Amino acid sequence: MAARSHSLLGWSPEAVVFDCDGTLMDSERHWQDARNRAFRDFGLLPPPGFAERAKGVHYIDCGRLMAEETNKPELADDLTAALLDHFRSLVAEDPVTMPGAAEFVRLLSGRLPLAVASNCPEEVVEESLGRAGLRRHFLHVVVPTGAQETARAGDDPAGSTEGRQVVRPKPWPDVYATAAQLCGVRPESALAVEDSMAGVESARRAGLRVLGVGPVPSGEDADRTDLWVTALHAEEVLTWARDRLPDPVPRGGGHG
Structure with a gap:
């Protein structure tokens, strides 16, 4: 302690x-899995250290951050939607x-x-x-x-x-x-x-x-x-x- x-x-x-x-x-591991799946949906790689920077961040801000750090600002809304969809599926499977x-x-x-x-x-x-x-x-x-x-x-x-x-x-x-x-x-x-x-x-x-x-x-x-x-x-x-x-x-x- x-x-x-x-x-x-x-x-x-x-x-x-x-x-x-x-x-x-x-569920932090679910968020991490959801982020990775959302990145893969759009053929993107998670930037180094992204998981730590994203911890505790509101999912909409996280989707925006995912887009910004992969130089794909036009994908912010799509990444946000994919992130939430993947997370909800993971939580439903394993609460x-x-x-x-x-x-x-x-x-x-x-x-x-x-x-x-x-x-x-x-x-x-x-x-x-x-x-x-x-x-x-x-x-x-x-x-x-x-x-x-x-x-x-x-x-x-x-x-x-x-x-x-x-x-x-x-x-x-x-x-x-x-x-x-x-x-x-x-x-x-x-x-x-x-x-x-x-x-x-x-x-x-x-x-x-x-x-x-x-x-x-x-x-x-x-x-x-x-x-x-x-x-x-x-x-x-x-x-x-x-x-x-x-x-x-x-x-x-x-x-x-």
Whole structure:
């Protein structure tokens, strides 16, 4: 385990907001496979190091990046469509949770509000969590709004266009800020659980504290989180949840 400090383990959040891909669901490998298949569809080769640069990037931005880095800007829309089609097929065939993710979610469920903040399309998140049996534990799923609205919002710090509030993708703070609001808590009272640096930046910019999970990043990236663990079944994290969070309160109904 690597950590900037252990202060997180002495703190009790009022809500927890999870990333989906690579945090709850073992789908980063699906994105990688989908990118490779999309490149092959158009007779292109992935640029060196592209997988790392694409991690955590919204799929529309990823399709654009794929086109730019292969000097085929005219293929941006086609690559984006192929990428999403391949990814959805792969997820449907093999919906697998990350190590410890299901156990951690079930441990937190009923103790405090839980939400998901993802760069994926909403139907993909809903289907993935549903297949994994986890959807019922989350009160809210927050994803970016339509690509055209997001693009028109541009650098507007308010994240609005033509008087309408939009939700921009990570690394913008919108998905995490919106999730905390829907959970009824201030951002500084919520914890984000993330595996990518784009997601960490999003959560930090929104004001949440951050638990990083997965392979420890190189350099100073891990220091941008409050704590970094290699998996959500790390004993330190499970003990913290049992000891620091309220006792679970059963709630009726829920999502399927």
